[in-house]
Amino acid sequence: MAVQTVASTSTPTVDLGPAAALSCRECGHRVPLGPVFACEECFGPLEIAYDFSAYDTEELRRRIEAGPANIWRYAPLLPVPADVADKPNINPGWTKLVKADNLARELGVTGGLFVKDDSGNPTHSFKDRVVAQALEAARAFGFTTLSCSSTGNLAGAVGAAAARAGFRSCVFIPHDLEQGKVVMAAVYGGELVGIEGNYDDVNRFCSELIGDPAGEGWGFVNVNLRPYYAEGSKTLAYEICEQLGWRLPDQIVIPIASGSQLTKIDKGLQELIKLGLVEDRPYKIFGAQAEGCSPVSTAFKAGHDVVRPQKPNTIAKSLAIGNPADGPYVLDIARRTGGAVEDVTDEQVVDAIKLLARTEGIFAETAGGVTVGVTRKLIENGVLDPSLTTVVLNTGDGLKTLDAVAGTGLTATIRPTLDSFREAGLA
């Protein structure tokens, strides 16, 4: 992948609120805010460095609580301008934190079990949170096209956000994607380009396009806008704590695809502690994968610091990243906080989707089946403490992965008569 340096593209006057610079996660080298994602010194990932020094804790808390019922209530902590809520965007976030007492009973959790249900976002996945940040960065850098490669949730999130914000969008997908997924991405009216090849070919092509003059003015949300995009996951941490009454959960179970979401939730929790918005006390972070794509879980169990790539083979397609960029950071965080990384089989994923639907009326996508299934497994194995407050993430919507539960069907078939009804034992 071509690494862009900052010189040609940075805009010193860019207003992204408290975002002060980009900083390399590996070597700490700082560069001005710009559409770059890799360190020019060491090729490490760049992330946002903030200046929060002017904030008074209680004033900040009041400002957040008086804010809109979406992620922009946290604008003071995000790489966005202060007036972001007035700009046209799809306003994701502030999704329900559901107290899951029925599920808790089934799993034996006594300390309080909560499901953070991100299926309530506008396009019904957590991707709306991250795309919303990328969109603001694209505005700030003067981009006119919003783009990504995707086989699912991200395509819809980019299409919808671009439509509302008046951006051109261009989403790249493998040309032979299932018709249903094509429709979900195409309905927003942007360019939807099928690439003759597999998902790896699509990604390789996108990387070429970013390095080429043909890609000028294009913001690839999870490539050249990745440092901004990734920050959107912090809002999950903020919301969970605020919804718990400005309190850290004891344990949190997070799905792992690239691992970015988990690392940014940890970053968000650390920020809340440093800002004094929550009491500083221990929390444990658990990562969840599907067995058919479990490179981080495998490394965790083997005690490795390095993640060995896998070829994905699981129904949890939104998590099927065989070579997760943030895998090593996930291992660090799970170990530092006393958490763990675990995986479940596809069969356990399906069982967990049904369990969550049956107990709480929440229809999760496969990634939600992964986190609920891993939670169950961690409790059974004595790794997750059922006497502590536990939050489980559902990051998407079952309507998008209907195939996973296609075996679910009628419990009875009867003739339209009371006799037939009684015979079936339904009375």
Add this chain to the structure above:
Amino acid sequence: MAVQTVASTSTPTVDLGPAAALSCRECGHRVPLGPVFACEECFGPLEIAYDFSAYDTEELRRRIEAGPANIWRYAPLLPVPADVADKPNINPGWTKLVKADNLARELGVTGGLFVKDDSGNPTHSFKDRVVAQALEAARAFGFTTLSCSSTGNLAGAVGAAAARAGFRSCVFIPHDLEQGKVVMAAVYGGELVGIEGNYDDVNRFCSELIGDPAGEGWGFVNVNLRPYYAEGSKTLAYEICEQLGWRLPDQIVIPIASGSQLTKIDKGLQELIKLGLVEDRPYKIFGAQAEGCSPVSTAFKAGHDVVRPQKPNTIAKSLAIGNPADGPYVLDIARRTGGAVEDVTDEQVVDAIKLLARTEGIFAETAGGVTVGVTRKLIENGVLDPSLTTVVLNTGDGLKTLDAVAGTGLTATIRPTLDSFREAGLA
């Protein structure tokens, strides 16, 4: 359909908050609160009569504004106990009122155009609002099974609400429903019974079951619990006005299936006026149907007071009620407020779904295509005034009616090379 009288089933001590009695919409005859839906005197429809006499306007407003971000903020105006928010339910409502400036520009609306987007509800349709009321009535009357007949949104809403509340659920559907719709209803783990017959057979069977001892303890949300169920639609009126800053919209476009939703939104607006929560000024209510099921629109245009049944044939299946029970009341309201009832073709429905997605990033189900399409037609015909504040309802989610836009697809197919990209004119 067997008409139950109140004597055997009423519970004089039932606590449903401000709900004081049931009152016949036709003859005004009052009976105590109970699981009945038709007047014993004249067979007219029963609806809830409230006692709001103790409310102070400003105190009520403060109480609402301090309430939860769901329909229970309006508990003082609904047939539910005061502590409803503490009971296990799926907490629908407080969905986004989206200021649709891009759509307004395309339609030539200058007075402010808003989309009330009920795809944000837990099971992604407005049915969650009405089922939530029926559930509280079922609790109050000691029912243990929540039931309905449905071919779509209602099945999911009942399944999810029952699961979370710890009720048994039993949903009746035609046995040959498409597999995708079966899965959406079955995933919540309740009984899902296929009836060998068409939807009319299913409904006839349900009516028999209600009159039979086998149906004891069963709450059919839209039959014996219908007076409570229907009130849920009032919350759309409350939310729209509160989200507009406690102001009535000038014009509102509402889809018509049975017509119940439209009549209850009007009831909700009238209540807000009487309670002093909004200024009393004129508003116009417009009804929207698909041409393939347009009995109310046909009657409106012909100047009739009576609605002649039709055999539905439209892609807008959630509105396909050929003999709408509340049709005459809808005609009354449209005429009294200076509104209208209009219909659009299936092709116009699809165009409107795409228009809304392309301009605002909102993917509506076919019912949303009907309201947006009708809005466009009413403006073109000079019936709807584009200089006035207008609210259009989207009552469901495009993910549930993907087939309607199945023609949407790739805008280009290319090889994974920059040359191929340039040749396709995408740069």
